Every structure is written in C-alpha cells, then in structure tokens.
Amino acid sequence: RILVTGAGGQIGSELVVKLREIYGDANVIASDIRVVEGEVANGPFEIVDVTDEQRIYQVAKDYQVDTVMHLAALLSATAEKIPKKAWDINMGGLMNTLEVARELNLQFFTPSSIGAFGPSTPKDNTPQDTLQRPTTMYGVNKVSGELLCDYYYERFGVDTRGVRFPGLISYVAPPGGGTTDYAVEIYYEAIKQQKYTSYIAEGTYMDMMYMPDALEAIIQLMEADPTKLIHRNAFNIAAISAEPMDFAKAIQKHIPQFELTFEVDPVRQKIADSWPNSIDSSAAEEEWGFQAKYDIDRMTKEMLEKIAEKLK
Numbered sequence: 606r607i608l609v610t611g612a613g614g615q616i617g618s619e620l621v622v623k624l625r626e627i628y629g630d631a632n633v634i635a636s637d638i639r640v641v642e643g644e645v646a647n648g649p650f651e652i653v654d655v656t657d658e659q660r661i662y663q664v665a666k667d668y669q670v671d672t673v674m675h676l677a678a679l680l681s682a683t684a685e686k687i688p689k690k691a692w693d694i695n696m697g698g699l700m701n702t703l704e705v706a707r708e709l710n711l712q713f714f715t716p717s718s719i720g721a722f723g724p725s726t727p728k729d730n731t732p733q734d735t736l737q738r739p740t741t742m743y744g745v746n747k748v749s750g751e752l753l754c755d756y757y758y759e760r761f762g763v764d765t766r767g768v769r770f771p772g773l774i775s776y777v778a779p780p781g782g783g784t785t786d787y788a789v790e791i792y793y794e795a796i797k798q799q800k801y802t803s804y805i806a807e808g809t810y811m812d813m814m815y816m817p818d819a820l821e822a823i824i825q826l827m828e829a830d831p832t833k834l835i836h837r838n839a840f841n842i843a844a845i846s847a848e849p850m851d852f853a854k855a856i857q858k859h860i861p862q863f864e865l866t867f868e869v870d871p872v873r874q875k876i877a878d879s880w881p882n883s884i885d886s887s888a889a890e891e892e893w894g895f896q897a898k899y900d901i902d903r904m905t906k907e908m909l910e911k912i913a914e915k916l917k
C-alpha cells in the first residue's frame with residue numbers, strides 16, 4: 606500500500622490516479638491538508654498536514670502502508686514570498702515523513718527539482734554530480750532534502766529515492782506558485798484567447814517535461830532493482846529544454862494566429878535565470894532505464910486537445 610502526501614497538487618492529482626490503475630484503488634491512500642475534489646476522491650483519502658508527524662504516523666500505520674510518496678510542498682515562487690513558512694513545510698514536512706518511513710520501514714519517494722541547482726552550476730547539460738549552490742529558498746529546501754534523504758538511506762537504511770523534476774506540464778491540476786507555470790498557462794490561453802503574455806523573458810531556456818513522462822519516471826524508479834542504483838537523491842531526468850518562443854512555435858502549428866508577448870516578472874525571471882538551461886539524464890538512463898517519450902510537438906498536440914475538451 607502507498608501513502609501519497611500532497612495528493613491534491615499538480616503531480617499528486619495525477620500520480621494517485623495512475624498508481625490506483627496499477628496497484629488497485631484500495632492500495633493507494635491519497636492525503637492532503639484539505640479535502641480534494643475530482644478523481645483523487647474516488648479512493649481512500651485522509652486529511653494530513655505534513656507538519657504533524659503523529660498524524661502521518663497514524664495514517665501510515667492504520668492503512669499498513671509499505672511506501673510513502675511525499676509530494677506536499679510549496680513551490681519556488683511561493684517559497685520566495687514566505688521563506689520561513691516554506692522552510693517549515695518543505696523541510697519540516699520532509700523530516701516528519703522520513704521519520705515515519707524510518708519507524709515503519711517504508712520505501713520513500715520525494716521529488717527534487719532543477720531548482721536544486723544555482724547560478725554557479727554549469728548551465729548546459731548540467732551533470733548528475735555537480736556544484737549545487739541554489740539562491741532560492743525552494744532550492745535550499747531541495748538540495749537540503751536531497752542530502753537528508755541520502756542521509757536516511759546511509760544512516761538508517763531507509764530505501765529513499767528521488768528525481769530532480771524539470772518544470773512539469775499537465776492539464777489536470779494546475780501547478781501552484783511555480784516559476785515554470787508559464788509553460789502550462791500558455792496552453793490554456795492559446796485555447797481561450799489565442800494569445801499569451803509570458804512573465805518569463807524570450808530566450809530563457811529551462812528543462813520541461815510532460816506529466817505522463819514524470820509519472821512513468823516515479824514508478825520506474827520505485828520499481829528499479831536497488832542493487833543497480835549508484836545514486837538515490839536525486840536523479841537528473843530531462844525531456845524538453847525550451848524557451849517561451851519554442852512553445853509559441855509549437856502552438857502555432859495548430860493555432861497559426863497564436864500570439865506571444867512578454868511582460869517579465871523580475872522575481873520569477875531571477876529564479877529562472879539561476880536554473881540550468883538543460884540537464885544531463887544519463888545516470889537515470891543507465892541506472893534504471895529512464896526514457897522520456899514526449900517531445901514538445903507531441904506534448905503540445907495532446908495538451909491543446911485535452912484543454913480544448915476540458916474547456917468545452
């Protein structure tokens with residue numbers, strides 16, 4: 606049985622559905638700080654505030670879970686607005702969930718991010734093992750989280766595993782308070798108004814990934830043979846290195862009149878500028894067979910079709 610925290614978020618809302626398809630509804634317990642609508646509600650659900658360790662322990666014990674996928678967190682732009690609260694939730698929640706995993710001997714997944722890299726990290730084809738001096742609270746949380754998860758593996762033998770997610774693009778639940786959210790908004794605005802004003806400047810490359818590839822990566826990593834894993838927290842995974850104009854060009858193949866303009870948000874631009882342009886995922890490919898399936902054209906076709914359906 607699997608407990609998912611942050612099940613109402615951008616990743617959680619789709620991961621829970623996919624896990625239930627694979628392992629059965631009753632075997633995937635969704636949890637979040639507030640009640641969640643939609644498909645996630647079609648199976649076991651519990652209110653869990655990850656800053657309450659006892660509550661996490663109780664739910665994990667009651668359902669006799671053997672795995673926890675910890676997704677509850679504040680994303681980069683939100684974390685910059687409320688850094689102390691971001692630390693309390695992102696690090697306090699992680700420590701609490703790791704402690705429960707240690708006490709109940711649970712397999713453990715939590716995502717890191719390209720946000721775990723900083724301005725002094727090599728920007729192109731960022732290596733798996735490299736300098737990580739992030740300059741955002743979110744980045745500090747992610748690099749600390751990677752170290753904490755590796756510590757719990759080395760010190761207590763907790764089977765912790767993680768991936769450094771690029772900006773994730775999906776049409777089910779919107780991201781909340783991320784820097785890469787423009788790459789989701791652009792598709793909704795393309796359908797609604799055939800135009801979008803990007804808060805990230807032209808020419809700003811970041812690694813992006815379509816949600817189906819992200820979900821596949823989580824499941825593949827968690828099912829990987831542990832004797833093959835040289836790294837654990839966390840693996841670089843990459844799919845699409847793109848700047849706003851790349852999305853515009855891909856959209857214009859379907860909506861020729863689509864127009865992209867720019868009104869840069871200095872706060873989120875600063876965050877984006879501190880992150881890599883592209884990352885190297887060879888360690889994940891070699892150690893557990895990671896392979897992204899969606900490029901920007903295949904993702905764009907599907908995103909526009911699904912959002913058009915959703916907004917009917």
Ligand code: VAH
Binds near residue numbers: 743772
């Ligand atoms: C964010 N979507 O923008 C998240 C992610 C790499 C970006 O961490 O904060």
